[in-house]
Amino acid sequence: MRTFLFSLAMSIVVLASAQSSSKVNQPNVPMVLTSFDTIKLLAPDTLGGKPLMQAIVHRKSDRTFDSRNLSLKHLSEILWVANGINRANGKRTVPSAMAQYPLQTYAVLANGIYFYNPQKHQLEPVAKGDFRSLAGKQTFVDTAPLNLLFIAKARNANDKFEMAMMDSGYCGQNVYLYCASEGLKCVVRAGAKEAELLKAMNLDTNYKFILAQTVGY
Numbered sequence: 001m002r003t004f005l006f007s008l009a010m011s012i013v014v015l016a017s018a019q020s021s022s023k024v025n026q027p028n029v030p031m032v033l034t035s036f037d038t039i040k041l042l043a044p045d046t047l048g049g050k051p052l053m054q055a056i057v058h059r060k061s062d063r064t065f066d067s068r069n070l071s072l073k074h075l076s077e078i079l080w081v082a083n084g085i086n087r088a089n090g091k092r093t094v095p096s097a098m099a100q101y102p103l104q105t106y107a108v109l110a111n112g113i114y115f116y117n118p119q120k121h122q123l124e125p126v127a128k129g130d131f132r133s134l135a136g137k138q139t140f141v142d143t144a145p146l147n148l149l150f151i152a153k154a155r156n157a158n159d160k161f162e163m164a165m166m167d168s169g170y171c172g173q174n175v176y177l178y179c180a181s182e183g184l185k186c187v188v189r190a191g192a193k194e195a196e197l198l199k200a201m202n203l204d205t206n207y208k209f210i211l212a213q214t215v216g217y
């Protein structure tokens with residue numbers, strides 16, 4: 001009887017953990033942001049989504065967003081298409097002039113600002129708190145679940161950030177097409193409360209805000 005009860009209990013534990021780990025991969029289960037820790041992102045489903053030509057048909061800008069969090073799957077794939085690594089030689093999903101990759105990608109979530117580490121494909125905590133209102137000057141940024149920030153570090157004292165600006169267009173367009181493919185909403189934005197934002201992120205004057213992109217449902 002004791003062996004039977006033990007086996008039953010173990011089966012329940014295994015079933016429950018299988019269910020919760022499969023839930024994490026589901027596109028429509030919003031993330032629960034309880035703690036402000038490193039977020040290990042999921043490997044992208046590279047066989048998913050709509051065909052490219054269909055995604056292009058549906059690409060557009062949206063400016064109304066539901067406040068519900070993105071699923072871990074969507075968050076993971078957005079970061080990967082925006083600035084992730086897609087080859088063994090370390091090069092990215094986006095092109096970059098002279099492969100210099102001046103852009104860093106940050107995710108402003110409801111509970112804080114995170115740095116996207118492409119090598120580890122994870123989000124690393126930068127500033128705890130709700131800083132979404134600094135990510136733009138339009139009211140939808142305050143409640144949208146994700147504001148991406150593309151920020152460049154000066155390559156030298158005279159850097160005018162032209163290369164970073166051009167590079168950012170590719171990041172934004174990859175995210176646009178991914179959103180169109182997954183039925184998500186997004187818009188790229190040139191405006192943010194830059195000085196306050198960089199201060200909150202503890203970034204000095206060597207860094208420049210280049211482009212933002214709001215994403216959600």
Ligand SMILES: Cc1cc2nc3c(=O)[nH]c(=O)nc-3n(C[C@H](O)[C@H](O)[C@H](O)COP(=O)(O)O)c2cc1C
Pocket residue numbers: 059060061062063138187188189190191
């Ligand atoms: C570099 C750039 C900056 C933009 N900045 C903003 C912005 O600050 N706020 C905004 O609502 N839309 C912004 N947009 C989105 C454009 O307004 C939008 O792409 C344009 O109206 C065409 O609409 P569509 O994207 O739906 O085709 C920007 C687009 C680009 C390419």
